[in-house]
Amino acid sequence: MSDEVIYQCVIMGSEGTEEPVHIVLSDEDNMLDDEEGNSRIFEDLEPTSWINDEDTDVTTFFHRVDSDQIIYEAKKKRCKMIGKYVMGDLLGEGSYGKVKEVLDSETLCRRAVKILKKRKLRRIPNGEQNVQREIVLLKKLQHRNVIGLLDVLVNDEKEKMYLIMEFCVVGLQSMLESTPKKRFPLWQAHGYFCQLMDGLQYLHSQRIIHKDIKPGNLLLTLSGVLKISDLGVAEALDFFAEDDTCFTGQGSPAFQPPEIANGHEKFLGFKVDIWSSGVTLYNITTGLYPFEGDNIFRLFENIGKGEYTIPDEIENPLRDLLHGMLQKDANQRFTLQQIRQHPWFLRKPSQTLEQVPVPPLRGDELHNMTVLPYLMDFHYVEDSASVQPQYYTEHERNAWAEGVEPECYPSEWADHVSDARSRSKEASPKKFQDELRYNHGEEVLENPSEANKRKSKRRTTSCISVKKFPPCKQS
Amino acid sequence: MSSTSHSQSPPPPNSQNEEECIYEPDTNSYLIMSMLGQCCGDVGKVYLAFHVPSKTPIALKQFNVDKIKDEMENIQNEIILTRQLRHPNVVMVSASFVLQSYVTVISPLMAFGSCRDLLNRHFTEGLPELAISYILKDILQALDYIHRKGYVHRAVRASHILVNANGEAVLSGLRYACRLVKNGRWQRSVHSFPTTSARNLNWLSPELLEQNLQGYNEKSDMYSLGVTACELANGVAPFQDHPPTLMLTEKVRGYAPVLLDCTTCPQFADTGQQNSNQTQAQADSGVGDSVGSNGNSLEGNSLTTRRFTDHFHRFAELCLQRDPENRPSASQLLGHSFFKLPRRMNAPPLPQLLHPVIPLTKEVLGLQNYEEFQVMDRFGEMDLNSCEWDF
Numbered sequence: 001m002s003d004e005v006i007y008q009c010v011i012m013g014s015e016g017t018e019e020p021v022h023i024v025l026s027d028e029d030n031m032l033d034d035e036e037g038n039s040r041i042f043e044d045l046e047p048t049s050w051i052n053d054e055d056t057d058v059t060t061f062f063h064r065v066d067s068d069q070i071i072y073e074a075k076k077k078r079c080k081m082i083g084k085y086v087m088g089d090l091l092g093e094g095s096y097g098k099v100k101e102v103l104d105s106e107t108l109c110r111r112a113v114k115i116l117k118k119r120k121l122r123r124i125p126n127g128e129q130n131v132q133r134e135i136v137l138l139k140k141l142q143h144r145n146v147i148g149l150l151d152v153l154v155n156d157e158k159e160k161m162y163l164i165m166e167f168c169v170v171g172l173q174s175m176l177e178s179t180p181k182k183r184f185p186l187w188q189a190h191g192y193f194c195q196l197m198d199g200l201q202y203l204h205s206q207r208i209i210h211k212d213i214k215p216g217n218l219l220l221t222l223s224g225v226l227k228i229s230d231l232g233v234a235e236a237l238d239f240f241a242e243d244d245t246c247f248t249g250q251g252s253p254a255f256q257p258p259e260i261a262n263g264h265e266k267f268l269g270f271k272v273d274i275w276s277s278g279v280t281l282y283n284i285t286t287g288l289y290p291f292e293g294d295n296i297f298r299l300f301e302n303i304g305k306g307e308y309t310i311p312d313e314i315e316n317p318l319r320d321l322l323h324g325m326l327q328k329d330a331n332q333r334f335t336l337q338q339i340r341q342h343p344w345f346l347r348k349p350s351q352t353l354e355q356v357p358v359p360p361l362r363g364d365e366l367h368n369m370t371v372l373p374y375l376m377d378f379h380y381v382e383d384s385a386s387v388q389p390q391y392y393t394e395h396e397r398n399a400w401a402e403g404v405e406p407e408c409y410p411s412e413w414a415d416h417v418s419d420a421r422s423r424s425k426e427a428s429p430k431k432f433q434d435e436l437r438y439n440h441g442e443e444v445l446e447n448p449s450e451a452n453k454r455k456s457k458r459r460t461t462s463c464i465s466v467k468k469f470p471p472c473k474q475s
Numbered sequence: 476m477s478s479t480s481h482s483q484s485p486p487p488p489n490s491q492n493e494e495e496c497i498y499e500p501d502t503n504s505y506l507i508m509s510m511l512g513q514c515c516g517d518v519g520k521v522y523l524a525f526h527v528p529s530k531t532p533i534a535l536k537q538f539n540v541d542k543i544k545d546e547m548e549n550i551q552n553e554i555i556l557t558r559q560l561r562h563p564n565v566v567m568v569s570a571s572f573v574l575q576s577y578v579t580v581i582s583p584l585m586a587f588g589s590c591r592d593l594l595n596r597h598f599t600e601g602l603p604e605l606a607i608s609y610i611l612k613d614i615l616q617a618l619d620y621i622h623r624k625g626y627v628h629r630a631v632r633a634s635h636i637l638v639n640a641n642g643e644a645v646l647s648g649l650r651y652a653c654r655l656v657k658n659g660r661w662q663r664s665v666h667s668f669p670t671t672s673a674r675n676l677n678w679l680s681p682e683l684l685e686q687n688l689q690g691y692n693e694k695s696d697m698y699s700l701g702v703t704a705c706e707l708a709n710g711v712a713p714f715q716d717h718p719p720t721l722m723l724t725e726k727v728r729g730y731a732p733v734l735l736d737c738t739t740c741p742q743f744a745d746t747g748q749q750n751s752n753q754t755q756a757q758a759d760s761g762v763g764d765s766v767g768s769n770g771n772s773l774e775g776n777s778l779t780t781r782r783f784t785d786h787f788h789r790f791a792e793l794c795l796q797r798d799p800e801n802r803p804s805a806s807q808l809l810g811h812s813f814f815k816l817p818r819r820m821n822a823p824p825l826p827q828l829l830h831p832v833i834p835l836t837k838e839v840l841g842l843q844n845y846e847e848f849q850v851m852d853r854f855g856e857m858d859l860n861s862c863e864w865d866f
Binding site for chain 1 (some may be wrong): 480665666667668670673676685686687688689718719720721723724727728792
């Protein structure tokens with residue numbers, strides 16, 4: 001029998017199952033147009049038709065494949081530029097698109113880029129409008145605690161927009177999730193809360209209502225400065241508006257105030273941010289939410305009632321502050337000035353518990369520049385096409401997933417970091433290319449320890465997703 | 476003449492050789508004679524000026540407030556910080572005020588200009604080793620002082636080293652300095668990246684450039700000092716012709732610049748370092764090229780025949796170590812054998828070592844007679860406009 005067999009999108013050789021198989025994982029987060037990129041690999045394959053294959057029995061149809069027979073090709077670190085910015089790895093993903101690290105090739109300053117695809121934006125309600133608004137707002141804002149927008153690049157051909165922003169290592173949400181109790185020690189929370197109030201006061205002074213204050217939108221820089229980010233649903237009050245009355249709210253449900261939960265037609269904007277900040281403070285100090293619900297209707301019902309409890313361990317000045325910020329009646333709710341004069345705000349709690357650190361990114365505790373490997377490739381590998389591809393198996397990958405010491409640098413140059421003197425003499429840039437070449441023919445796997453070293457730089461994707469395989473595409 | 480005074484300056488009490496005088500914010504008191512150089516691109520200009528009441532030449536720096544944007548904060552910091560510091564090897568601000576739309580800073584005149592000037596105009600292949608020893612010792616003293624005050628300088632480079640008429644080196648460029656003390660606590664490391672200082676990138680340490688969670692501390696300045704040592708010795712700054720990203724990867728990989736002499740330029744010398752061929756040549760090619768383009772072809776120049784002492788080589792290597800923990804502190808380095816060279820070799824003082832260079836002293840300027848018009852003539856002859864002060 002010589003049927004082509006497909007198993008989890010693995011293309012088996014036609015001679016038999018013993019022969020190893022190549023799956024080529026192309027640079028999924030390197031190439032921005034990955035949809036088109038991946039499909040090309042399978043172009044020469046005929047779509048298999050099995051509808052009429054009655055003689056094929058199930059055992060040959062679904063072939064068992066050992067995990068060490070599924071072979072991946074390691075992603076190549078090809079250097080890509082957007083304007084003067086060198087692209088790095090993925091930092092996060094939002095509904096609007098990806099956020100990646102970039103490096104300003106002139107100032108060598110780390111930056112983040114928010115990549116917006118028009119195609120995606122059109123699918124989101126108010127998507128394009130929100131983005132335009134965010135750009136207009138961010139451009140005129142400048143404050144230590146508000147994320148800075150430095151540059152906007154547009155690629156009309158690809159229908160993409162690149163927002164170059166200040167670089168942040170982590171969001172408070174990810175930090176909370178990295179701890180067992182999902183909360184910060186009080187002194188640490190106090191530091192973030194004070195910065196949040198500083199940033200919020202600035203925004204309000206610029207007549208801007210953020211409307212989506214929550215730990216996920218509060219980012220930290222390398223030096224621990226908090227940045228209010230994501231002004232996608234923010235509203236700038238009309239210059240001639242009499243007060244801060246708003247009519248729409250689009251923020252995250254759990255952080256919405258009762259007036260929005262109850263569906264009021266209009267409400268006071270500044271007090272929305274105060275409420276959300278109150279929920280945020282409640283969340284980062286207790287690890288809980290004041291209001292919960294199985295679904296958004298239940299949640300809004302609970303918020304609408306405005307009844308909540310604060311855990312007993314929260315003692316008074318803070319307890320009182322939370323009550324003041326989580327007042328159901330917006331008019332009773334604390335103003336920024338009241339918060340700033342509150343005893344808890346004014347006095348920093350003593351530093352008793354250990355600080356929650358920034359969790360590692362893909363195993364890298366130091367959050368090194370992810371652009372470096374691309375630059376290494378660019379500067380030291382003259383002809384990247386001549387470099388033999390590197391392969392590793394599913395089996396090896398599973399082993400890595402079980403925790404191998406993460407490394408900051410890929411193996412090719414990690415060894416060189418230790419001794420500067422000897423390196424400058426022997427490290428001919430071309431040298432490590434030879435190390436990558438193996439002589440046992442194409443199908444021979446490289447030894448696992450070599451492969452281990454590269455683990456930290458790899459994205460843990462599952463097998464190629466079916467949707468990227470043209471014959472399997474839905475019509 | 477309308478003028479707004481921001482800070483009425485007290486007289487500089489210990490300006491070495493001058494009598495006490497008050498620099499008032501009044502255009503009539505200053506006679507601008509010639510431009511010495513620019514700083515921060517074209518935002519700031521440094522002039523040689525004559526202070527009429529005290530009849531002394533001074534350096535007058537003006538920043539056009541309308542043009543300063545990103546640098547505003549830096550300039551403000553620089554003035555505030557320099558006025559808090561008092562050390563013979565740290566640049567002094569005698570007065571600062573706002574005149575029309577210019578922030579004006581008055582400093583004592585540094586008669587030999589910056590080390591970058593000296594390199595550009597007289598010592599294209601580098602300063603004599605003994606002169607470097609004098610200069611770096613002074614700068615280490617300045618760094619030791621600044622570090623003790625809790626600052627990282629972040630811009631140690633030849634253009635920020637000025638030499639006065641007595642041959643004392645003075646560190647300037649404090650607008651890039653960064654505080655190590657935050658909220659009353661001494662930080663083990665800081666993370667802030669100087670975004671406005673693209674011009675200083677080549678001198679910055681790998682750990683500062685890496686911008687990771689490890690951060691950097693005052694040891695970063697020691698690396699910059701090592702790069703400056705190479706700059707003073709080689710005539711050109713390391714990485715000068717490299718694109719910034721290549722400079723970054725080189726530093727991160729741990730490649731350190733070297734002092735160029737017969738022990739480190741093996742392609743022309745028959746020393747024992749044959750094996751260090753390819754990388755060395757590649758890494759240094761930028762330097763070699765630019766030396767060539769300076770008008771001195773590599774053959775026949777002294778780079779390949781001269782020899783620096785082992786003390787100097789070891790000093791540079793100590794500063795340029797990849798791991799900041801291994802770099803000695805400024806005070807430790809002050810005891811290094813490199814700085815004992817001048818005495819051991821019975822060297823003449825620095826002004827003599829810089830021999831063909833004529834310092835801009837009162838006498839040279841011919842100011843004893845206060846005949847300003849005559850002075851202006853003299854400046855024309857001296858062609859001061861080509862001077863490059865970035866301080």
